[in-house]
Amino acid sequence: MEERLIKVGITHGDINGIGYEVILKTFSDTRVAELCTPIIYGSSKIAAYHRKALDLPPVNLNTIAQAEDAGVCRVNIINCVDDETKVELSQSTTIAGEAAYVALETAVTDLKRGAVDVLVTAPINKHNIQNQQFHFPGHTEYLEECFGGLGKKALMILMKDSLRVALVTGHIPLSQVAPKITFEDIVSKLRIFNQSLKQDFGITRPRIAVLSLNPHAGDAGLLGKEEEEIIIPAIQEAEKRGIMAFGPYAADGFFGSQMYDKFDGVLAMYHDQGLAPFKTLAMDDGVNYTAGLSIVRTSPAHGTAYDIAGQNVASEESFRQALYAALDIYRNRIRYSEATANPLRKQYFDKGGDNEKLDLTKDEESDTL
Numbered sequence: 001m002e003e004r005l006i007k008v009g010i011t012h013g014d015i016n017g018i019g020y021e022v023i024l025k026t027f028s029d030t031r032v033a034e035l036c037t038p039i040i041y042g043s044s045k046i047a048a049y050h051r052k053a054l055d056l057p058p059v060n061l062n063t064i065a066q067a068e069d070a071g072v073c074r075v076n077i078i079n080c081v082d083d084e085t086k087v088e089l090s091q092s093t094t095i096a097g098e099a100a101y102v103a104l105e106t107a108v109t110d111l112k113r114g115a116v117d118v119l120v121t122a123p124i125n126k127h128n129i130q131n132q133q134f135h136f137p138g139h140t141e142y143l144e145e146c147f148g149g150l151g152k153k154a155l156m157i158l159m160k161d162s163l164r165v166a167l168v169t170g171h172i173p174l175s176q177v178a179p180k181i182t183f184e185d186i187v188s189k190l191r192i193f194n195q196s197l198k199q200d201f202g203i204t205r206p207r208i209a210v211l212s213l214n215p216h217a218g219d220a221g222l223l224g225k226e227e228e229e230i231i232i233p234a235i236q237e238a239e240k241r242g243i244m245a246f247g248p249y250a251a252d253g254f255f256g257s258q259m260y261d262k263f264d265g266v267l268a269m270y271h272d273q274g275l276a277p278f279k280t281l282a283m284d285d286g287v288n289y290t291a292g293l294s295i296v297r298t299s300p301a302h303g304t305a306y307d308i309a310g311q312n313v314a315s316e317e318s319f320r321q322a323l324y325a326a327l328d329i330y331r332n333r334i335r336y337s338e339a340t341a342n343p344l345r346k347q348y349f350d351k352g353g354d355n356e357k358l359d360l361t362k363d364e365e366s367d368t369l
Contacts, residue, residue, distance in 0.1 A: 007118075009041060009116035015099050016093060017304030020046065027059050028058075033075050035327065042078075044063050044079055055312065061077045063077055068115060100128075101131060101133070121139055122300070139290065156288065158287070159288075163281065171271065186231060210267045211274070212251065235247060287318065298322040
């Protein structure tokens, strides 16, 4: 039986940035719509404005009323934003923030009810999107609120090929980082990261590098005690839970010597520690993935890029890779779910000779024998 194409909900992001530019450039290649069923949440009129203003290749948009009406091998769009919404390229406006939020909320509603399978978000402006319903530092925290039931926590992962960088702390001021680095949080993030590497990326025994907080990994306490008092004990606890975690590594030497090539994931302590080197290596085609939740959401690794909006110079590669990543992760999750649906009970035979079978399944996080 032919496999159903994955329905991809795409939010248009900030209408004054490069969101529509990278979306339209991606789908100007008609082959992309043959890989999935894309559904853009935005405005066909605003899309047309961007296409004309930037002299982009034409994209035939199929206007639909609801996700269930999406056409196969078509680029579908749901008009959830007022056609009279004003576009002011390169400017941060309240209207643009409202349009970004409406598109996001509509797409999330469809994601909750299963009308779309995955979510790909174009960049938003974290300032102008703020309102009574959206009071979060970014997409990650908002989606954690929407889909983080039963205590599930989101984990931001920036990825390109085999380089995957996750964060212990996210969008918080640098002055608040050290107090937020706790034993419990590091163990929790390592657990989420490890599980994501298994189910979302198909890695059987992931190897995770943990970065230090202080320069030179604290230099035996001379430059800070967080490594010895918090980070190392957290790594040791993770190892007891069957997680292959290593470190802590000083970030400068770790990235400077390309040690990241030896690991499946890198856990950084704070935003710029992990993302500055990552974006240096993968700014044009990196992907932001929200792990740890019941849904799959990706986005390009860049922002609204007001400085180049309307100039037809933005690269669509990061958005394209975000789309591909969402499809791959969704399929990997299905395979993982099928492979682990009915696991064999872990057993061994007593060396005493009576061949008594002992059940070893009590520890859910122990490794398969």
